[in-house]
Amino acid sequence: MAQTPEIIPQPVSLKTNTGYFKINANTKVVYGNHDINAGKIAKLLANLLHAPTGYKTPTRAQSFKSPPPSASVYLSTLANEPALGNEGYTLKVTPKQIVIKANQPKGLFYGIQTLLQLLPPSVEGKQKTILNWQVPAVDITDYPRFGWRGLMLDVSRHFQTKEMVKDYIDQLAKYKFNTFHWHLTDDNGWRIQINGMPKLTDIGAWRVPREGPFAFVTHADKEPGEKETYGGYYTQEEIREVVEYAKQRFVTVLPEIDVPAHSLALIASYPNLSCTGLQYNVDPGTAFALKKSNVLCVGNDSTYIVLDKIFTQVADLFPGEYIHMGGDEALKAFWEKCPKCQAVMAREKLKDTHELQSYFVKRIEKMLHAKGRKMIGWDEILEGGLAPDATVMSWRGMKGGTEAAKMGHKVIMTPYQYCYLDLYQGSQFIEPHAYGLVTLRNCYEFEPVPDSVDARYILGGQGNLWAESVPNQRHAEYMTWPRGMALAEVFWSPKIAKRDFDGFAKRVEAHFKRFDAADVKYATSIYDPLISIVPEITGTDTTLKIKLETQLAGLTTFYSFDTTNPDKYYPQYKGTPLTVPKGATQLRVINYRDNKPIGKQLAVKLKDLDKRL
Structure with a gap:
């Protein structure tokens, strides 16, 4: 029986057959001559295969009336299958040929992403590898559950280069995300060139350098005479280049200009x-x-x-349907004391500053409509009354999105409990600085459509990587993967009664080899123990005990309280919370699988445990 391929996100239908198609020096990529876009995708596939295989795979067009040739990968946009929609595809692999069909070119693109996952992990590498480049025989029919499948990258807190952004787009496109949300402005940096407003990039793009995270950790402010040397920005030419790069990978770039709050970089430029x-x-x-x-x-x-x-130039640079205007976390105390703001409230008969924010949001929506764009805002834009055609990005849980959907507004679900990729993904005692906890399992168990909501109003969902604690590309990758894979499957694959996390985790582990080949950093936090404190109440007395958990099935946990390093001959945790022995100062914990240590050892000072948790 053929082994089931480790595909993420899981296809709608997958049938394994006998045999393999072998890619070799004679393999061609052929496409129907009716579609120039299919030709572009054929060349993209040939280029992706060239470096790891060493084969100069030729591409050629042929009449769509001719049958797919042998020893070829054949691409066609004549699927004529309504169920596939604009992004679906069929992929049939036999020992003689590979045929990918779709209704639209983007379906072909997603088909080749699946094809690449059927090949050995070395296909992700940039160096030639001598291998049997064979693809298992399968029949796949696949299409997405949601039309909006996004990842957000914050480049305000820490500027990332144009090349890094392109790499990030490559990575998310492999897992069939189709939206890159680019958080371009905030209190800590303005990252987009606006012609006629040079101070935005001369002043707003730069801050004084500070090391370390600043989410819930306070940095010292600028000192007298200190120079603002940390930051950067994208020229309009660079932005157009990134937008075009994303377009070639069927990724829409959603720009965010965060107003009226989170605007300190703008205010520093124009007080x-x-x-x-x-x-x-x-x-x-x-x-x-x-x-x-x-x-x-x-x-x-x-x-x-x-x-x-600003929005006129943003609309010119980003051809997508939407522009994100932020709208979150507005501290309204300044409006309450401002004569100009109070005058507007009196003139417009606004009863409070929540309605004043709504007044602002509605003006921005009209502004964007005049430029042919629709507006998205974080769920705070509900406060004081929602703008008529606004789309809501629900981040403070599901409540805001549920309310908006019941009002007939489109919603993108991105609640922090499931979708905030800047939070811890494993034990806070060994993970890099973050706050809160969102594990791989949390992401995978996310259901974007509440039971009480008409699913037609839920466009989809999105993972968000805020960057207070993400200073560079490698850590951005570490925080995104593998949790991004879980969200990719939630947004693409069909809804089922109960998702098989253990089966998904096995596929994730198989994909770690692909990240290794691609030299992309990822987190192995799923192998590490989790520690929590649970109260045990006896009469009027409360005793705090220590609970240990594993994220994966099949792991065994060993521990010590005597400051020595535990191994498989030490006490095994069997589910009953631990009482701290008298005199103990430290807990050390490690997981094993198949009698071998896996993951990192945790060493926790007990005096810090209660405070940290």
């Missing part, structure tokens, strides 16, 4: 746009709260003139 008019510096990660105004003055006409100029 007249805040309620205070004071000169601030771009924030390096301080807990500024009421010390600085990061909120635009929504009663100032100049605010709308500037934003119209």
